[in-house]
Amino acid sequence: MKLNERSLAFYATCDSPADNAGFLYKRGERHTAYHRRWFVLKGNMLFYFEERESREPVGVIVLEGCNVELCDSAEEFAFAIRFGGAKSRTYVLAAESQAAMESWVKSLSRASFDYMRLVVRELEKQLEEMRWGPVGGCGGCRGSPSSWKQKPLGLEQSPEQLPALPAIPPKENGCAVWNNVPGANRPPDPSGSGGHDGEGNSRPLPLPPRRRASSSEVGSARAVTAESPSTFCQLHERYGQEVAQLRQDWLERRHGPRP
């Protein structure tokens, strides 16, 4: 299959800012030797160069539909990019520090186009509701903008605290309530069996886009994911829980299981 390689190379090296960049060790396909490469993440494309100054990438990994996991390896700080299909190659990478590994796992697991689209749609919806109000209106909520201004709440979520994102509470009077106490209202529903969102819509939760088992499931997953904004929140929970679990597993492996 032909690819517009020249344009790809240009995209990789142009001055548009990268979402992540740094040296990683990449395990070869046939031989298990690791090669140090300069990696640049832009959007859903992970480019790798022989050297930081190289003008053209050696290769690119299209990240759509991948899973990012920690993996067992003699190499420290190793993680893997895995794809769903049979005979799919797994890319094993290793960072040079714990912090670098966590940063890469985080940025790679959110690199898909699907994820970006979910976030955009969620914000779009919020903005629309703020500007026009939902059907039925929300009178007092749409007051002067200053009524919404809050002092920054103590709940700064540091990016490292991925676990236990608060369930986004349903909307009161149809207006998004900004100052909710986390942990209120619905507990997360990780089982994926039918969920209710604020609108009383009881569709079953689709799988997160990147975990499709076969391409035949994607159609429905894609379509449903696109429509339901509350799904985004639950999906986000799931991402957060997964990473937290991975981190826990890794720590246990390092220090021995905790009681």
Added chain:
Amino acid sequence: MRYNERELLSLARQPAEKAAEILMRVPKKGSVLKKRLVKLVVNFLFYFRTDEAEPIGALLLERCRITKEEENVFSISFTEEPERKYCFECDSEEQCQEWIEALKRASYEFMRRSLIFYRNEILKMTGKDPLEQYGISEEARFQLGTHQP
């Protein structure tokens, strides 16, 4: 450049945002318009011979320009080589306009700009960062003002 072809082929098989049989011409000397199945999936435009399951090729739609050419015709070119145009002749002006709109919105970079715009708007209106509640406000890809078009 090496790339994970298997995954890209798998992507090409997935339900498309938009798909149609359109006449297409590649920017190669002497090439002519040929009927192709053209399929938009995320930020890739795949093109197939109409009776084949595997695409002939794929275009990554980043740093590209979509231009209306003559009637029913639009082209895709890339920033660094604006004269090299992939031309598409549609069945109607309406179809042509639909594709132009869809392709202009198809890039990851476009979505990122939209996100930053919405984030900024919501921040202005409410004084609160809408990404905070998801714990992703510090992610490089969502930063205000640092990504240039």
